[in-house]
Amino acid sequence: MSETTYTELRERAATLDAVDPLAPQRKLFALDDGVYLDGNSLGALPLHVPARVQDVLTRQWGELRIRSWGESGWWTAPERIGDRIAPLVGAAAGQIVVGDSTSVNVFKAVVAATRLASLAGEGRDEILVDATTFPTDGYIAASAARLTGHRIVPVAPADVPGVLGDRTAAVLLNQVDFRTGRLHDLPGLTAAVHAAGAIAVWDLCHSAGALPVGLDEHGVDLAVGCTYKYLNGGPGSPAYLYVAERHQAAFDSPLPGWNSHVDPFGMTPDYAPADGSVRGRVGTPDIVSMLTLEAALDVWDGVSVDTVRAKSLALTDFFLECVEAYVPQGRVVSVTPAAHAERGSQVALRCAEAEAVMRRLIERGVVGDLRRPDVLRFGFTPLYVGFADAERAARVLAEVLEETQQA
Numbered sequence: 001m002s003e004t005t006y007t008e009l010r011e012r013a014a015t016l017d018a019v020d021p022l023a024p025q026r027k028l029f030a031l032d033d034g035v036y037l038d039g040n041s042l043g044a045l046p047l048h049v050p051a052r053v054q055d056v057l058t059r060q061w062g063e064l065r066i067r068s069w070g071e072s073g074w075w076t077a078p079e080r081i082g083d084r085i086a087p088l089v090g091a092a093a094g095q096i097v098v099g100d101s102t103s104v105n106v107f108k109a110v111v112a113a114t115r116l117a118s119l120a121g122e123g124r125d126e127i128l129v130d131a132t133t134f135p136t137d138g139y140i141a142a143s144a145a146r147l148t149g150h151r152i153v154p155v156a157p158a159d160v161p162g163v164l165g166d167r168t169a170a171v172l173l174n175q176v177d178f179r180t181g182r183l184h185d186l187p188g189l190t191a192a193v194h195a196a197g198a199i200a201v202w203d204l205c206h207s208a209g210a211l212p213v214g215l216d217e218h219g220v221d222l223a224v225g226c227t228y229k230y231l232n233g234g235p236g237s238p239a240y241l242y243v244a245e246r247h248q249a250a251f252d253s254p255l256p257g258w259n260s261h262v263d264p265f266g267m268t269p270d271y272a273p274a275d276g277s278v279r280g281r282v283g284t285p286d287i288v289s290m291l292t293l294e295a296a297l298d299v300w301d302g303v304s305v306d307t308v309r310a311k312s313l314a315l316t317d318f319f320l321e322c323v324e325a326y327v328p329q330g331r332v333v334s335v336t337p338a339a340h341a342e343r344g345s346q347v348a349l350r351c352a353e354a355e356a357v358m359r360r361l362i363e364r365g366v367v368g369d370l371r372r373p374d375v376l377r378f379g380f381t382p383l384y385v386g387f388a389d390a391e392r393a394a395r396v397l398a399e400v401l402e403e404t405q406q407a
Helices: 003-018 023-028 049-071 077-089 102-118 135-148 157-163 186-195 276-280 287-300 305-326 354-363 387-406
Strands: 096-098 126-130 151-155 168-174 199-203 222-225 240-243 346-350 369-371 375-379
Touching: 003 305, 003 387, 049 287, 077 096, 077 240, 077 276, 077 287, 096 276, 102 126, 102 135, 102 168, 102 199, 102 222, 102 240, 126 135, 126 157, 135 151, 135 168, 151 157, 157 168, 157 186, 168 186, 186 199, 240 276, 305 346, 305 387, 354 369, 354 375, 354 387
Parallel strands: 126 151, 126 168, 168 199, 199 222
Antiparallel strands: 096 240, 222 240, 346 375, 369 375
8 A cells, every 4th residue: 555545545534524414423422542343233322321320320210219100201211212213213103112122022023923914814824034134033033933833934135025925924134234234125125025915024223323214114014123233222222113003903912011001000810902002012111221222312313314324325435445445455355235225334344364353453442343254344333433433444454464464
């Protein structure tokens, strides 16, 4: 790499950062002088959150105690926070409930999807599952299939239209592949699922908060997602479940807990589901984590998801350009699609020495992560990652690869 190339890229990064409409958001987060590119696994801490959590602990719990279920709004938090997430995934209010883990919500959604499909008639005994999915989704779907008497059919997302048929009950897909960062065609695949008379369930863990999703616009039936990645809700923060309004009256949860009862404090032996998204609740919500998430969502006030998407694509384009300029040819290969229509908000690079390289990157202040055996992942969270970060990460990667080769 020539000194001229290095200078040009560094200067361009400074120019891009100077005109970045999201640059002011960076100061809202607790960041050090390194480069944090692992927000696709755990988002950075918004600076105001600790004080808000302290209030939950000392005043709401410590002073008000049981009164906080009403006076502090604890009881309605799952739906209230769901309504705050809704605009970030293109949903109208009243369709998202927050609580439980992603895995639990996948189970609810897949079983409920088979029950919704059965309302259209008998014979739908197959559940199509993304063959490249995050492992837990596959495990949960397989268990749901055993419990409901369905058969699991693993299929690559692009091949779904050719596999759909009159036996398909439900299809579970990830919008963004967790290894490669590939963005799948949610609108087109959802339309194909519906044309076959089946129910579409989408996992939004690697897309919500990074790009427009359009749940309502594209007619998605059910969706789940976590909140600790691009939504910055904190480690283990509660997940969410989206149930399209048109399905809520028939939504039959396989986990009918007392929180989703029409009269939860009646304590009756027979279950009668509440109306609306409340049907997605199960047991007592994790209030401390729930309200931590609610506070964290403040960083989204006034932020357009379209603006986030535009910066995400510009950041990943720039990072790939810097990698191409700095890294010797053949040392890494991008497995993330070059086409914007097929890219999420991460870049995955195949590298023969991936584990050692990532360890050294982290030692040098560039934090990404690893997917064994040979994939380096770099997540670009537009709210706090800048173009200078992208340039620095590529430059340090080149230095580390040179050191690794020499060793």
